[in-house]
Amino acid sequence: EKWAATRPKLPPTRLAVHHFDATCGVQLGQLWPSVRVAMLSERKYGALLNNFSHNAVLAGLKAQGCIDFIIQPGLEQKSSEESSNVCVKSSDADREQLSLSPNIKCLVFPRSDVTRFKPARPDMNGLLGYYLMDAASLLPCLALDVQEGHTVLDLCAAPGGKTLALLQTQAIRFLCINDSSVSRTARLKRVLHSYVPKAFLTNEKLRITSFDGTKWGEIESNTFDRVLVDVPCTTDRHSVMEDDNNIFSKSRTGERRRLPQLQLELLLAGIQAACPGGEILYSTCALSQNQNLSVVEQAIYQAREKDGIHLQVVDLRPLTRMFRNTFHFAPDLHLGEMVIPHLTANFGPIYMCKLKRLT
Template identity: 35%
Template sequence: MGRLQKRVCKLVLDYFEATYTKELGSIAWRKIREILTAPELWQYAVLLNNFTSPCEVEKRLHEKGYHLLLQEALSARPETLKCYVNKSPGKFPSQRHQFDRLKEYYILNASSLLPVLALDVRDGERVLDMCAAPGGKSIALLQCALPGYLHCNEADVHRSRRLKQTLESFVPKSHMNFITNFDVDGRSIGKLCPQMYDKVLVDAPCSNDRSWLFSSDAEQATTRILQRKTLPGIQTALLRSAIHALRPGGSLVYSTCTLSKAENSDVVANILNSCDDVIPVDLSDLGTALSHEFTFASGVRHGLLVLPDQGKSWGPMFVAKFRKKIQ
């Protein structure tokens, strides 16, 4: 078989079972569980790199039944943003990193594009990707527009190396002069760079549901479940730092890849209750436009929550947006 078959960690699954049955309801969780625990049902998208000429890749994608994710849904879609998806599960082969040769595409979960679309970066803007590794959202941002400068931050040393390699694999050297890599704790950026950015993306560290299910042994699962209680505090601190780093009138997007209410809507509510200089931005139009490609949870205030579903096995992905008031 070559690769070992992925195995579900029972401790993590039992924890999710108890938590998400309560938060989402037994019927919704049962459908989500069916997708999360079956990698053979997962779908993967292909984001083209417009710094190359991937004509042959597009031809192969069409032959395999892929279609453009945003072709008709969003009238304001950047023409340079091309993401191909397939209704059937499966994964297009990845490309290896090669020195001095750019990759033509990036494999990702299609829901990862939602934070990028919500941020709506324009040419010339000053942008911060606060928790940028492994780099997929930074690459997607660069497919939408060319910022005045893009600061990609990742505090973890090993993940920061991976981020740098990703950028080298997708961005021509001529464009690297407006991209800067940070490796500082995101919670300190607000003090280091007050009111510096037009747009900030906080794709926060979270209890990544898919990853936790398949990358945990019993000891790791116990530790992760205990640490999960600390994550909302970290996420809230990152958001407060991002707000300090944002110029008045600027926009901030917060995202996670978990279903957890404590890490999603509760964090957003905490920010709105404690920070009087930001207001929520309604993303319902984005959700409506993409409802044929994604399954969104109902009743989520101040954000969108993508639920893995049969034939739409993207997510989990939570997205919320804020705008900083002009004093």
């Protein structure tokens, strides 16, 4: 079998890589080759522990060498040049400032360890012990900072990894779960039923819908304490690895070009849905500025100009300081924070930016 013969003409994954070479090469500069090789190599997962499951998986995972990166970020990976004491102290301070939910627990294999997780097993009630997801995807959930009694909107929720993390906090009074795709919403429901007891999935506690999220501001404005806007994006890691269902395929060019506009509309809708004083978290799993910083900048501008809503950008640096031993963060972003993939900690990309409604 000859190499030349097995290579189809520019499959979508190649188109994606070309696109990123052209855009991210400029944006990330020297860091790009490192990010590139990480995205083209096997990713790492984190195991979001399911507090509702009776399977005692924690001890087993710890015995395999896993670490709960949320509980003890300072203890993970004490680097020699850096006194772990100082590290723990500063992250303790950050933790107080952030008041992270103690109920979100996520285990990861340490830096540079490439061990894989086994699939989770059901307990006697059929509930699975953990949910495997990109550990960096938990950062938007942590950053959202859900407090006791909050009403929360998860605007683009399927397949439900972040929803599940939010439910783990057991602090939410009412959770609205939405995703415009009916089939993906169905999948989300299956996920919830594999992880959460029926008693927690009642109409008093949550509502699952399949609306177009961009219209949310018209339906239900000034309502939610917290809004998660985890928008559809170029899903960069998927796009460079899988030809199936790839947004870089020629037939989806239009859809891809329209993404920033859709993202902007979704974020604006999320902003409108939040109550004054409420907080909105925008996130993507894309590297490109067009889908990240630019969308947030425009949303801030348009919210003020069109809706008279004033927003404040919430500093997420305490969060990144706290988790800098687990993730690689892009340096010097002037708006929001971004986890960039790196072979030694192959999570992300995840971009997030938090906004607070002042009016």
